[in-house]
Amino acid sequence: MPRAEFWQGNKAIAMGGIDAGCRFFGGYPITPSTEIAEVMAEELPKYGGSFIQMEDEIGGIAATIGGSIAGRKAMTGTSGPGFSLKQELLGYAYIAEIPLVCVDVQRGGPSTGLPTKVSQGDVMQARWGTHGDHATIAFAPSSVQECYDLAVKAFNFSERFRQPVLIMADEVIGHMRERIVVPDVSSLEIVNRKKPSVPYADFIPYLADPEDDVPPMAAFGDGYHWHVTGLTSNDWGFPTNSTPEIDKKITRILRKVDRFREDVVEYKTEGCEDADVLVVSYGCVARSALRAVRELRSRGVKVGHFRPVTLWPFPDIELEKIVADFGIKRVIIPELNMGQMFLEIDRAIHGKAEAISKTLLNGELFKPAQIIKYIEEVA
Amino acid sequence: MPREDVMKWLRTQFMPHIWCPGCGHGIIMHAILRALSSLGKNQDEVVISSGIGCSSRMPGYIDACTLHTAHGRSLAFATGVKLSNPKLTVIDVMGDGDCSAIGGNHFIHACRRNIGVCAIVMNNNIYGMTGGQASPTTPEGAFASTAPYGAVDPAFDICKLAIGAGATFVARATIAQPQMCESLIKKGIDHDGFAVIEIMTHCHTQFGRKNKRSKPMDNFNYFKDGSVLKAKADAMPPEELRGKIVIGELHRADGVEYTDRYQSVIEKARG
Numbered sequence: 177m178p179r180a181e182f183w184q185g186n187k188a189i190a191m192g193g194i195d196a197g198c199r200f201f202g203g204y205p206i207t208p209s210t211e212i213a214e215v216m217a218e219e220l221p222k223y224g225g226s227f228i229q230m231e232d233e234i235g236g237i238a239a240t241i242g243g244s245i246a247g248r249k250a251m252t253g254t255s256g257p258g259f260s261l262k263q264e265l266l267g268y269a270y271i272a273e274i275p276l277v278c279v280d281v282q283r284g285g286p287s288t289g290l291p292t293k294v295s296q297g298d299v300m301q302a303r304w305g306t307h308g309d310h311a312t313i314a315f316a317p318s319s320v321q322e323c324y325d326l327a328v329k330a331f332n333f334s335e336r337f338r339q340p341v342l343i344m345a346d347e348v349i350g351h352m353r354e355r356i357v358v359p360d361v362s363s364l365e366i367v368n369r370k371k372p373s374v375p376y377a378d379f380i381p382y383l384a385d386p387e388d389d390v391p392p393m394a395a396f397g398d399g400y401h402w403h404v405t406g407l408t409s410n411d412w413g414f415p416t417n418s419t420p421e422i423d424k425k426i427t428r429i430l431r432k433v434d435r436f437r438e439d440v441v442e443y444k445t446e447g448c449e450d451a452d453v454l455v456v457s458y459g460c461v462a463r464s465a466l467r468a469v470r471e472l473r474s475r476g477v478k479v480g481h482f483r484p485v486t487l488w489p490f491p492d493i494e495l496e497k498i499v500a501d502f503g504i505k506r507v508i509i510p511e512l513n514m515g516q517m518f519l520e521i522d523r524a525i526h527g528k529a530e531a532i533s534k535t536l537l538n539g540e541l542f543k544p545a546q547i548i549k550y551i552e553e554v555a
Numbered sequence: 556m557p558r559e560d561v562m563k564w565l566r567t568q569f570m571p572h573i574w575c576p577g578c579g580h581g582i583i584m585h586a587i588l589r590a591l592s593s594l595g596k597n598q599d600e601v602v603i604s605s606g607i608g609c610s611s612r613m614p615g616y617i618d619a620c621t622l623h624t625a626h627g628r629s630l631a632f633a634t635g636v637k638l639s640n641p642k643l644t645v646i647d648v649m650g651d652g653d654c655s656a657i658g659g660n661h662f663i664h665a666c667r668r669n670i671g672v673c674a675i676v677m678n679n680n681i682y683g684m685t686g687g688q689a690s691p692t693t694p695e696g697a698f699a700s701t702a703p704y705g706a707v708d709p710a711f712d713i714c715k716l717a718i719g720a721g722a723t724f725v726a727r728a729t730i731a732q733p734q735m736c737e738s739l740i741k742k743g744i745d746h747d748g749f750a751v752i753e754i755m756t757h758c759h760t761q762f763g764r765k766n767k768r769s770k771p772m773d774n775f776n777y778f779k780d781g782s783v784l785k786a787k788a789d790a791m792p793p794e795e796l797r798g799k800i801v802i803g804e805l806h807r808a809d810g811v812e813y814t815d816r817y818q819s820v821i822e823k824a825r826g
Binding site: 224232234245402 | 566569598599600601602604614615618619620621622623624625628631632633634635636637638639640642643660661663664817820821823824825
């Protein structure tokens, strides 16, 4: 039976992960994400899972990758400075194709910055933080309910595509408490990684299925022994310097997500059909923005709202279509950073509307009144 | 040629290996494979984790569940593997830079946790793969490409570090004692807790070239002549021991293995 709870966003992320099948968490304490680790430490052993507090952030994701290779669904969680440290081994998991979920509850930066105050300063780091090219899947929850729902989705996509999936929460969403309806676990759609169906003699560890470009994955201990490396490798998982083999590997790990972009991309709209002005916002900012949009619409102002739920892949084609189809003239993008997604949005709409960046970096939230003012300036 | 039961553990299809002719790492790999074979281990249940460097290329050549991780991080990966599936036999092979520089924090905490991993540290006193830079085990005064006037910092004693941090089995051998390497590795794998086996090896190409040990045999003889068994060393005055390499089983302590302790957490949580 579904049940109502009054949970914090961080708890909802942890519980959503567990309900999706997470049975391993490797982490390190850091504000404002620590509650995820605390909930995991208490809850995971009840499910026969394992929690380990590692000696540092890199150790946290290293243990998480090890846990995943040995067959568990695995998660790590952190905030700004820790997310910088995780970049090293996020890259490892992308190239070695190891499923995991990494949560970043964003706080102000750079460096130690504002440990207890909100920001959206890591959204480009989510896309480009680790060196080298890779496909990124990153969700931005905007409510406690979504923290739970997107944790389930994050695990499903990480298992399906065999790669890390990021949950880019923020301090406000992570610490906010509100009503959430927790579904019956048996009603959840759960995806598990493909296992090899061939006998060991025919097993080629990184030979991908042509229909989805994802190789089946055997856990260590499953009766298949194979090699995992962070070096660019061939189908046998062995390091290669052969140009065709390098091309094959790198293009495949990008293509395996690109091909199924429509399955991944998610966004929500409100009042776009008759809008002259569109507000695009995500995460906690969308809460203030939606209130502003609803209030102005009730006064007859033609304003709509577009919220990317996946920051990466960004719903660029979808946003451009909405702007073009409904003749939107101006797009306002309020963000708790210096306009990181503004650049992406400006690129996406190809000059079909004027893109206006509004930024806030002092650790405060946009108030609805402030966003109303931004809309009234151009409406 | 190695014995047939040892050949079974080799991925000959991935050879030739990257090591220089005369490198000591092959002696260590052979000892590991003899140990695994004589313990009757199953390739599907043996995980060999490594970091980055010459020594860390070893798992690629071993036909088991092998995990070539990032520089310094192998023990943290291995910790996750062991905790995720405690039934697996987990061995971690590292170089001196991996273990005591970039991975130093992971190393001391793996010792402290007493997790059931057998860590084999191949100490050749240098960063070989990158061209001979000083490592934390380069002896003070020895030459390296980043220590052109001799290493300024004092060297780490990896075994003392492991004992201090709480490892429950600590041993040392050199590549001049291949049989002892094998028997210590067997004990380390069988040990129910965190085992550290430091094996002194050489990089004649990088360390030897700058430190008057440029031929493989110079190094072999250096280790053979410089090694002292622990029992004998215990009776020797410190001044006589200076510059010697104390070999054998150095330390054993009681302690419950980490994943066993975590199992009791699961039982407690489930009431």
